[in-house]
Amino acid sequence: MAIPHAAMQTAATAEAPRTGTWDGGNEPFKASYGKLMMWFFLLSDAFTFAAFLTTYGMVRHRHLAYVGKAHDFFFSTAHWPIPEKVFNAFPGLHGIDIPLAFVALMTMILIVSSVTMVLAVEAGHRMDKDDVQKWLLWTILFGGMFLGCQAWEWTHFITGSEHGLKMADGSTVFGANLTVNEYGPVLFADLFFFITGFHGTHVFSGLCLLVWAFIATSNGTFHKRGHYEMVEKIGLYWHFVDLVWVFVFTFFYLI
Amino acid sequence: MAHHAPETDYNAHGAADHGKPNVKPILKALAWIVGITAFEFLLAFTMPSSTLRNSIFIILTIFKAFFIVAEFMHLRHETKGLIWTILVPMALLIWLLVALISEGSFVGESIFNAYK
Numbered sequence: 001m002a003i004p005h006a007a008m009q010t011a012a013t014a015e016a017p018r019t020g021t022w023d024g025g026n027e028p029f030k031a032s033y034g035k036l037m038m039w040f041f042l043l044s045d046a047f048t049f050a051a052f053l054t055t056y057g058m059v060r061h062r063h064l065a066y067v068g069k070a071h072d073f074f075f076s077t078a079h080w081p082i083p084e085k086v087f088n089a090f091p092g093l094h095g096i097d098i099p100l101a102f103v104a105l106m107t108m109i110l111i112v113s114s115v116t117m118v119l120a121v122e123a124g125h126r127m128d129k130d131d132v133q134k135w136l137l138w139t140i141l142f143g144g145m146f147l148g149c150q151a152w153e154w155t156h157f158i159t160g161s162e163h164g165l166k167m168a169d170g171s172t173v174f175g176a177n178l179t180v181n182e183y184g185p186v187l188f189a190d191l192f193f194f195i196t197g198f199h200g201t202h203v204f205s206g207l208c209l210l211v212w213a214f215i216a217t218s219n220g221t222f223h224k225r226g227h228y229e230m231v232e233k234i235g236l237y238w239h240f241v242d243l244v245w246v247f248v249f250t251f252f253y254l255i
Numbered sequence: 256m257a258h259h260a261p262e263t264d265y266n267a268h269g270a271a272d273h274g275k276p277n278v279k280p281i282l283k284a285l286a287w288i289v290g291i292t293a294f295e296f297l298l299a300f301t302m303p304s305s306t307l308r309n310s311i312f313i314i315l316t317i318f319k320a321f322f323i324v325a326e327f328m329h330l331r332h333e334t335k336g337l338i339w340t341i342l343v344p345m346a347l348l349i350w351l352l353v354a355l356i357s358e359g360s361f362v363g364e365s366i367f368n369a370y371k
Contacts (some may be wrong), residue, residue, distance in 0.1 A: 058356055063363060099300075100296070107292060114323065115327075117280075118327050124277065164364070215287075235327075235328075239323055239324075240328070255312055
């Protein structure tokens with residue numbers, strides 16, 4: 001079938017490839033599919049954690065604040081506790097008031113684990129398998145230490161003090177669970193369990209990914225592939241967990 | 256750590272020489288984060304609790320977040336489009352936080368001061 005010459009020319013002009021940034025055939029974000037999707041997943045995860053922390057802020061403002069001097073503070077279900085009065089214990093130093101020291105240690109452990117993770121990613125860029133292995137192991141170690149600390153913190157929070165808290169009905173409550181709380185309103189304990197628990201679950205998933213990445217690195221999987229991008233993606237997730245902790249630390253323990 | 260030789264077999268790019276690790280910006284970010292956290296602790300024990308102190312805590316936290324996201328997560332070195340894609344939705348959360356915290360105050364007010 002004969003196509004008129006003019007029509008052919010029009011078609012050719014219309015189909016001339018466009019080469020702009022968003023016209024297809026290139027990567028406007030200069031990031032691989034996997035990395036981009038990890039960023040979007042983390043964005044959605046940030047919304048989840050933000051919802052938790054916003055709920056904490058709302059519930060806290062709905063309750064009465066303690067009015068008076070900090071050193072006269074007493075636990076009561078009538079007012080929201082001062083965090084440094086709740087979290088003042090340290091393993092092995094029973095009965096000594098060391099406010100926030102243990103959570104400071106946990107924070108440092110997690111930040112250091114984030115640094116060893118960056119070093120693993122950096123070693124991956126240099127295709128240095130031994131260094132990737134070394135730094136992944138350090139990250140796994142610090143991540144495991146953090147989880148161990150959190151287990152201790154939870155145990156202490158659940159067990160409670162020796163004197164407990166006298167309730168209005170004459171009973172005494174020791175420690176906290178989802179329905180009773182020695183340290184203040186029940187919702188304080190609920191939010192503690194949900195927020196630190198959800199974060200701890202993230203740390204645990206991160207640890208599983210890290211262990212898997214360590215095994216794959218040892219087997220030379222990434223080396224044969226020619227790049228260590230998988231370590232980079234897991235690194236993004238791991239830093240995000242650290243980032244969330246920075247916010248949990250401020251909103252739950254400092255303010 | 257010195258025996259890298261066997262790996263060179265399946266190294267497609269022939270980068271047997273691993274080069275020197277570039278850790279300076281990483282350690283600098285770490286120093287900032289540790290320094291800010293130490294300062295936060297100093298404030299927690301020397302300054303009485305107030306709205307001002309809480310605001311300082313939040314601003315310092317955002318600084319720490321900047322170092323983690325920009326340096327550790329490498330976002331600073333990504334394209335502008337990706338940076339904005341991540342940062343703009345986060346702005347919505349600030350509104351959520353402000354709205355629900357004041358909402359909480361109103362709920363508390365209506366419970367404790369309803370008949371005053």
